[in-house]
Amino acid sequence: MTAIAEPVDSYLTAESTIASWLLTKDHKRIALLFFASVTAFFFVGGFAATLIRLNLINPSGTLLGPDLYNRMFTMHGIVMVWFFLIPSIPATLGNFLVPLMIGARDLAFPRLNLASWYVFNISGAMAIYFIVAGGVDTGWTFYTPYSTLFSNSHVMAAALAVFVNGFSTIMTALNFVVTIHRLRAPGMTWFRLPLFIWSIYATSIVMLLATPVLAMTVLLIALEHGLGIGIFDPALGGDPLLFQHMFWFYSHPAVYIMILPAMGVASELISCFARRPVFGYKGMAYAVMAIAIIGFFVWGHHMFVAGISTFAGVMFSFMSFIVAVPSAIKVFNWTATLHRGSISFDAPMLYALSFIGLFTIGGLTGLNLATLPIDVHVTGTYFVIAHFHYIMVGGTVSAFFGGLHYWWPKITGRLYPEMWARAAAILTFLGFNVTFFPQFILGYLGMPRRYYAYPPEFQVWNVLSSAGASILAIAYVMPLVYLGWSLLWGKQAGANPWGATGLEWRTTSPPPEHNFDRTPVVTEAPYRYNPEDGSYVTQDGVANG
Amino acid sequence: MDGLPFWPRDASVTARTVDTIAIGELVVVALILLLVFGMMFSFVIRYRRGSKADRSHRATKTWRFEIAWTSATLVAFLVLFAFGAKAYLYLYQPPKADLELYVVAKQWMWKIQYPGGQREIDSLHVPIGKVVRVVLGSEDVIHGFYIPAFRVKRDVVPGTYEVLWFEATAIGDFRLECSQFCGTDHAKMTGAVHVLSPADYASWLASQNAGQTLAQQGEALFRQYGCSGCHSPRSTIHAPLLDGIYGNYVHLADGRTLLADERYIRDCILLPASQRVAGYPPVMPSFDGQIPEDDLMKLIAYIQSLGTAKEAP
Numbered sequence: 001m002t003a004i005a006e007p008v009d010s011y012l013t014a015e016s017t018i019a020s021w022l023l024t025k026d027h028k029r030i031a032l033l034f035f036a037s038v039t040a041f042f043f044v045g046g047f048a049a050t051l052i053r054l055n056l057i058n059p060s061g062t063l064l065g066p067d068l069y070n071r072m073f074t075m076h077g078i079v080m081v082w083f084f085l086i087p088s089i090p091a092t093l094g095n096f097l098v099p100l101m102i103g104a105r106d107l108a109f110p111r112l113n114l115a116s117w118y119v120f121n122i123s124g125a126m127a128i129y130f131i132v133a134g135g136v137d138t139g140w141t142f143y144t145p146y147s148t149l150f151s152n153s154h155v156m157a158a159a160l161a162v163f164v165n166g167f168s169t170i171m172t173a174l175n176f177v178v179t180i181h182r183l184r185a186p187g188m189t190w191f192r193l194p195l196f197i198w199s200i201y202a203t204s205i206v207m208l209l210a211t212p213v214l215a216m217t218v219l220l221i222a223l224e225h226g227l228g229i230g231i232f233d234p235a236l237g238g239d240p241l242l243f244q245h246m247f248w249f250y251s252h253p254a255v256y257i258m259i260l261p262a263m264g265v266a267s268e269l270i271s272c273f274a275r276r277p278v279f280g281y282k283g284m285a286y287a288v289m290a291i292a293i294i295g296f297f298v299w300g301h302h303m304f305v306a307g308i309s310t311f312a313g314v315m316f317s318f319m320s321f322i323v324a325v326p327s328a329i330k331v332f333n334w335t336a337t338l339h340r341g342s343i344s345f346d347a348p349m350l351y352a353l354s355f356i357g358l359f360t361i362g363g364l365t366g367l368n369l370a371t372l373p374i375d376v377h378v379t380g381t382y383f384v385i386a387h388f389h390y391i392m393v394g395g396t397v398s399a400f401f402g403g404l405h406y407w408w409p410k411i412t413g414r415l416y417p418e419m420w421a422r423a424a425a426i427l428t429f430l431g432f433n434v435t436f437f438p439q440f441i442l443g444y445l446g447m448p449r450r451y452y453a454y455p456p457e458f459q460v461w462n463v464l465s466s467a468g469a470s471i472l473a474i475a476y477v478m479p480l481v482y483l484g485w486s487l488l489w490g491k492q493a494g495a496n497p498w499g500a501t502g503l504e505w506r507t508t509s510p511p512p513e514h515n516f517d518r519t520p521v522v523t524e525a526p527y528r529y530n531p532e533d534g535s536y537v538t539q540d541g542v543a544n545g
Numbered sequence: 546m547d548g549l550p551f552w553p554r555d556a557s558v559t560a561r562t563v564d565t566i567a568i569g570e571l572v573v574v575a576l577i578l579l580l581v582f583g584m585m586f587s588f589v590i591r592y593r594r595g596s597k598a599d600r601s602h603r604a605t606k607t608w609r610f611e612i613a614w615t616s617a618t619l620v621a622f623l624v625l626f627a628f629g630a631k632a633y634l635y636l637y638q639p640p641k642a643d644l645e646l647y648v649v650a651k652q653w654m655w656k657i658q659y660p661g662g663q664r665e666i667d668s669l670h671v672p673i674g675k676v677v678r679v680v681l682g683s684e685d686v687i688h689g690f691y692i693p694a695f696r697v698k699r700d701v702v703p704g705t706y707e708v709l710w711f712e713a714t715a716i717g718d719f720r721l722e723c724s725q726f727c728g729t730d731h732a733k734m735t736g737a738v739h740v741l742s743p744a745d746y747a748s749w750l751a752s753q754n755a756g757q758t759l760a761q762q763g764e765a766l767f768r769q770y771g772c773s774g775c776h777s778p779r780s781t782i783h784a785p786l787l788d789g790i791y792g793n794y795v796h797l798a799d800g801r802t803l804l805a806d807e808r809y810i811r812d813c814i815l816l817p818a819s820q821r822v823a824g825y826p827p828v829m830p831s832f833d834g835q836i837p838e839d840d841l842m843k844l845i846a847y848i849q850s851l852g853t854a855k856e857a858p
Contacts, residue, residue: 061732066729066730066731066732066733067729070726070728070729070731137728137729138726139726143686143687143725143726145685145686145687145703146686146687146726146727146728149686150652150685150686150728151728234702234703234704234705235703235704235834239704240687240702240703240704241702274592275594276603279604279607279610280607280608280610280611283607283608283611305689305698305699305700305724306687306700306702307699307700307702307705307707310633310634310637310638313633314630314633314634317626317629317630317633318626318630321622321623321625321626322622324618324622325615325618325619325622328614328615328618328622329611329614329615329618331581332581332610332611332614333611335581335584335585335588336604336607336610338584338585338588338589338592339584339588339592339603339604340592340598340599340600340601340602340603341588341592341600342592342594342600343588343589343592343593343594344593344594345593353585353589356581356585357582357585360578360581360582361578364574364577364578365574367570367574367622367625368567368570368571368574370626370629371566371570371625371626371628371629372629372630372632372633373559373562373563373566373629373632373633373636373696374563374566374567374570374629376563376633376636376696376697376698377563377567377693377696377697377698379698379724380689380691380698380724380725381724441551444551444552444553444567445551445552445553445693446553446691446693446694446720446722448689448691448722448723448724448732449726450726450731450732451731451732452732453732453733454732455720460550531592531600531603532600532601534594
């Protein structure tokens with residue numbers, strides 16, 4: 001291989017002082033800063049998960065005991081939801097790719113982008129504070145009146161961390177919405193946007209509309225806690241269900257914040273490695289928007305046994321079935337994309353196929369939960385835990401890893417060792433299923449969540465789950481090792497190692513600071529792959545192969 | 546389904562219905578999974594790179610397929626919804642109760658009171674084949690009253706009453722669990738439900754040192770808290786008589802008509818201004834914070850007994 005040196009002016013090498021990183025306004029560098037932060041939190045949350053699974057090997061739960069265990073699952077939930085899953089794909093891959101994919105020089109507000117990272121880290125520091133100071137034992141849901149009146153843990157510190165974190169979410173979302181509206185390259189019409197952009201757009205809209213509700217809820221808790229104004233506490237004349245309504249009005253859409261970007265990643269990967277245009281492109285774009293909108297009207301399905309009226313229960317059940325329809329469309333379209341394709345099994349594709357499988361299981365068990373009488377039995381049990389881990393971990397984390405591998409050559413200019421990556425992808429899939437499938441059974445058997453100790457008859461399934469978790473832990477550490485290795489010793493990737501059609505592949509790897517030497521002019525729909533001979537046409541009209 | 550390691554015992558009328566729906570839905574879900582995974586696997590194998598499969602004639606008019614499977618899933622999902630909703634409406638319209646239990650949840654125990662005055666902690670004795678109605682109140686935070694073998698669950702929300710019912714169909718001991726996180730010893734807030742034959746139940750009741758019935762205890766409290774001073778035919782203050790109000794509709798001063806159930810009576814005692822009966826002056830003081838939860842339930846049992854007393858000839 002002849003030495004085609006990295007372009008001297010790549011965004012990585014343009015400047016090398018610490019200040020040039022910490023004060024950068026380049027979306028690509030900020031993406032890497034976010035990547036460092038969310039990876040750190042992924043391992044903090046993963047550490048808590050490890051202790052949870054270790055504790056549950058023994059039915060007596062004496063390893064951690066009640067108080068420590070309650071703090072661990074709370075920390076796991078808060079860290080994973082707000083400090084990993086919500087920012088994971090949007091703030092890292094989204095930040096890196098949105099301008100590149102639409103042919104822009106940067107996001108619309110580079111300073112706001114940097115501010116978002118600092119705000120995220122301030123909230124992260126607050127989270128570390130509440131963890132080190134002694135933790136919180138309310139669960140990530142902060143249900144009142146337990147959280148406001150009865151818990152002796154650092155509830156206000158944790159709530160404040162979540163409150164501040166929301167501003168980072170809003171800043172990033174606002175930046176994406178404006179960028180996608182205003183900075184598309186000439187010819188990049190809405191229906192030429194890659195589906196990843198559609199999913200980031202839909203996610204950003206949900207972030208902008210839902211996050212303020214969380215902020216209000218936290219403020220109301222502070223008012224009740226600090227000033228004794230009765231809002232949620234029945235002893236003060238408040239209503240505890242009001243808290244649940246407000247919390248889930250945010251937190252259910254937040255679930256879509258976590259899964260929609262993953263759907264976007266899956267669309268890119270499946271199309272590229274099947275050498276086939278995404279089946280039903282417009283339907284896919286409409287489906288993400290439909291999920292984003294309908295997702296605002298299903299929050300009551302978290303409250304079927306909480307004391308909402310029978311009528312409300314029936315309506316929320318109905319809406320929950322409706323929101324499943326666009327998700328089903330996406331699954332069918334991904335599957336149809338494989339039809340008559342030319343499918344290769346590179347590591348990103350393995351992750352993408354895992355994503356479809358696990359997301360489908362997660363989604364279908366969501367139908368069980370939307371069915372009222374079944375939900376009454378399994379809500380608050382491990383069935384729910386298994387269901388949302390299939391979506392959040394099986395779905396979002398698989399897609400995050402798939403996307404990371406797919407765009408790693410673009411981000412770093414290096415190729416990772418393919419065999420190691422495939423092994424990690426397969427191990428993730430196996431470990432995941434061994435960990436979480438038994439939890440469906442535990443849930444239907446009636447094991448409630450958030451129990452540090454449990455009846456001995458549940459032990460077999462819990463031990464199985466913990467065994468799976470240890471496989472999963474190895475599978476999650478592996479990429480850290482070989483991706484790190486590739487930074488130093490990986491082969492040069494070249495501009496377009498996968499033969500992909502997006503504009504991000506039409507610049508060098510790693511890209512120069514200003515992304516494109518000339519503003520690309522878009523003439524083509526995305527995903528113009530031809531499976532018969534593997535040829536493709538990039539979005540700016542260059543035919544290859 | 547008893548005795549399988551992956552399926553819980555079913556021991557109530559509700560459990561049978563829930564299991565039937567769950568198994569039916571499991572079959573539908575399995576079929577959909579089989580369809581999707583079957584297509585995925587066959588495509589992935591057939592169209593792997595390098596295979597000789599024909600890749601020409603790819604579908605171009607995709608909208609036909611999309612409309613087809615969108616409408617198919619919509620119909621399938623609506624059928625599932627309808628089955629669930631129908632069962633839910635049936636299961637949560639309680640039939641006439643044979644027995645009423647009053648349960649107070651507090652960190653971290655269940656206090657159960659029987660109409661006959663018997664009391665238990667973390668343990669329920671119920672007869673087989675009888676409709677048992679459970680009135681749930683909480684002294685502190687939200688708890689969850691959950692009997693997995695009966696497939697029934699209800700959050701116990703402070704400041705109000707929640708109600709659930711069940712009819713046991715198998716004799717035996719079953720787990721009672723708290724299903725809503727309530728603090729340190731949440732996992733220890735468990736108990737046992739003992740389903741007995743009618744004869745065993747009667748002898749169990751007799752073996753308990755009951756003393757006065759719940760309604761009699763409530764009558765004593767009715768005088769002790771001074772309720773009888775106004776709610777009495779001899780009173781000079783214009784307050785409604787409570788005979789026979791339980792289970793009937795009352796007309797409120799603000800024009801609403803409400804069913805006088807446990808929840809209504811509770812609110813009348815604690816927040817009298819919020820739902821004053823039409824035709825009476827707003828003179829009743831609030832007893833908010835002055836009556837413990839189990840006393841409230843006794844008062845309600847007493848007021849309920851006034852209702853049934855009136856029906857008697």
